[in-house]
Amino acid sequence: MKLVELAGSGERLSVLCIGAHSDDIEIGAGATVLGWIERGVRLDVHWAVLSASRLRASEALASAKAFLAGAAQSVIEVAEFKDGFFPYQGAEIKTWFEGLKRRVSPDVILCHSRNDAHQDHREVSMLTWNTFRDHVILEYEIPKWDGDLGQPNIFIPASGALIERKAKLLCEHFGTQGSKDWFDAQTFLGLARLRGAECRAPDGFAEAFYMRKLVLQ
Known part of the structure; x- marks a missing residue:
């Protein structure tokens, strides 16, 4: 498979990250995100989290700042929609998305998969599209x-050092999630290694995504 770059060193890339x-x-x-910054891409990021209140909001802000250190520009936005109830808050969240569209027009959007088993994730994916x-x-x-992991069709290779840094930052910033039996460095490293094998990543690691539509010129 031929490696295709969205942006190279010194080039600008506007990214909307939605979680x-x-x-x-x-x-x-x-x-x-860490990889783009490390490679010298002039990253302009709008980072939007829909459900984070009190301690989780503090975690979200601190983590986003850590992941976006070195970005050319960044805006971090945290809302307080009720966790687990997104399908029942559809009208309010739709209004929030319409406001978001007026604030940002990115080159690339990173969001949840439509096949995610979590109802909040699916609602975000649907409203993003x-x-x-x-x-x-x-x-x-x-x-x-x-x-609910599937068969992704887009792979972005990452170095082992980047994957380890990602896992370290996650464990450092999200102490409230430590009780979840899947939330640990082994899970994050293991999935990245599997996706790296699937795309024959140079360093053996990758993050994977689903793409529904792409227009090539």
Whole structure:
């Protein structure tokens, strides 16, 4: 497979990262964001978390700042929609998305997969596609006990050092998630190693995404 770059060193890339919960973006696309920054891409990031209140909001802000250190520009936005109830807050969240569309028009959007087993994740994916109709959208994956991992079709290789840094930052910033039996460095490293094998990544690691539509010129 031939490696295709979205942006190279010194080039600008505008990215909208959307996560239902405070750790979702980091789990699904953390190494990709870190990798773009490390390679010298002039990253302009709008980082939006829909459900984070009190302690989880503090975790979300601190983690986002750590992952975005070195980005050319960054805006971090945290909302307080009720965790687990997104399908029942559809009208309010849709209104929030319409406001988001007026604030940002990115080159690339990173969001949840439509096949994710978590109802909040699926709602975010649906509204992302419903709101942003002329953008490149990459849907990331979240490992969890549901066993909903599928067969992604887009791979972004990452170095072993980047994957380890991603896992370290996740464990450092999200202490509230430590009780979850799947939330640990082994899970994040293991999934990245599997995806790296599937795309024959140079360093053996990758993050994987789903792409529904792409127009090539």
